[in-house]
Amino acid sequence: MQSVELQLTQDQVSPDMAELVLTVLSASKTIAHKVRRGALAGVLGSAAQQNVQGETQKNLDVIANDILKEALLASPHVRSVASEEEDNVVAGNAQGGYVVAFDPLDGSSNIDINGQIGTIFTIYRAVDDAAADSPAQFAQQGRAQVCAGYVLYGPSTQLALTTGGPSRLYTLDTDGEYLLTQAELAIAVDCQEFSINLSNLRHWAPTTQAYIQGLQAGKDGARGKDFNMRWNGAMVGDVHRVLMRGGIFLYPANTQSKLHNGKLRLLYEANPMAMLVEKAGGKAVIGAQAILDVLPENLHQRVPVILGAANEVDAFLSAEGYA
Numbered sequence: 001m002q003s004v005e006l007q008l009t010q011d012q013v014s015p016d017m018a019e020l021v022l023t024v025l026s027a028s029k030t031i032a033h034k035v036r037r038g039a040l041a042g043v044l045g046s047a048a049q050q051n052v053q054g055e056t057q058k059n060l061d062v063i064a065n066d067i068l069k070e071a072l073l074a075s076p077h078v079r080s081v082a083s084e085e086e087d088n089v090v091a092g093n094a095q096g097g098y099v100v101a102f103d104p105l106d107g108s109s110n111i112d113i114n115g116q117i118g119t120i121f122t123i124y125r126a127v128d129d130a131a132a133d134s135p136a137q138f139a140q141q142g143r144a145q146v147c148a149g150y151v152l153y154g155p156s157t158q159l160a161l162t163t164g165g166p167s168r169l170y171t172l173d174t175d176g177e178y179l180l181t182q183a184e185l186a187i188a189v190d191c192q193e194f195s196i197n198l199s200n201l202r203h204w205a206p207t208t209q210a211y212i213q214g215l216q217a218g219k220d221g222a223r224g225k226d227f228n229m230r231w232n233g234a235m236v237g238d239v240h241r242v243l244m245r246g247g248i249f250l251y252p253a254n255t256q257s258k259l260h261n262g263k264l265r266l267l268y269e270a271n272p273m274a275m276l277v278e279k280a281g282g283k284a285v286i287g288a289q290a291i292l293d294v295l296p297e298n299l300h301q302r303v304p305v306i307l308g309a310a311n312e313v314d315a316f317l318s319a320e321g322y323a
Ligand SMILES: O=P(O)(O)OC[C@H]1O[C@](O)(COP(=O)(O)O)[C@@H](O)[C@@H]1O
Pocket: 084, 103, 105, 106, 107, 108, 109, 197, 233, 234, 235, 236, 251, 263
């Protein structure tokens, strides 16, 4: 089986970027090791602080953030770093060619129940006419990403990665190497599984409520087929399932609550996942617009996220009156 290092070479990724990807992956192995030891490594529970978005940080949010930040700021290739757990952009090496954004620990509410959690990351080229600590470094459309990936800390630790070509899947071996276990992920265009936090139904737009009720009506309803439902509570686990066996994942706008733009963040959650999904033949939209076409307005901007099987995303769009 092929190592990720060798695959990056075969994919003709530039040596600088390959080195940078390996830096992220090396940090992820340190996180994976702590996750595996759990309570024994003292990583469970809450930290006594909130992040800029007013969320109480878990210990592992802070630990994973520190591990990634330290590794990236030591890299000669990194000009800027942005993270869910950092209020502002952190300046790296002024000569670095790339900027990196990440959600150090996705699925925080799963940490203490030994559920699926992960790290989501994205890489862009640095913007030359902006300072290293400027948010302008990240004011780029998702289409400009040169690499997107996540590491899922599940029963096995897996890496989904694209550097502009296919989305590939690697599995972390006991000797600490990520080995290629699926060369090309492909999401079937049709599906019979949806993933959404149904407890929010009353907060959604009437069109979104009607679309979900159509799925629930199953083969007796207008859709004429039964749908199963799964909700991990961790985007990384829910999107992983869509990449592995198809389906549609939705975190729509909660028009009746404070999450009127949805919950997920454009820069370090929606965009990397959208790139992985598109490279696997799926679709990823906020509504009429593809996620990857949104021009970010601020670092921690939230957007609705609807992604997965192409025909099912289209069915959502037509239910919403966009198609
Ligand atoms: O609380 P809900 O509605 O189940 O939200 C779950 C969503 O929130 C998130 O946990 C947010 O990410 P963080 O854990 O990184 O804050 C997503 O992974 C997940 O899809």
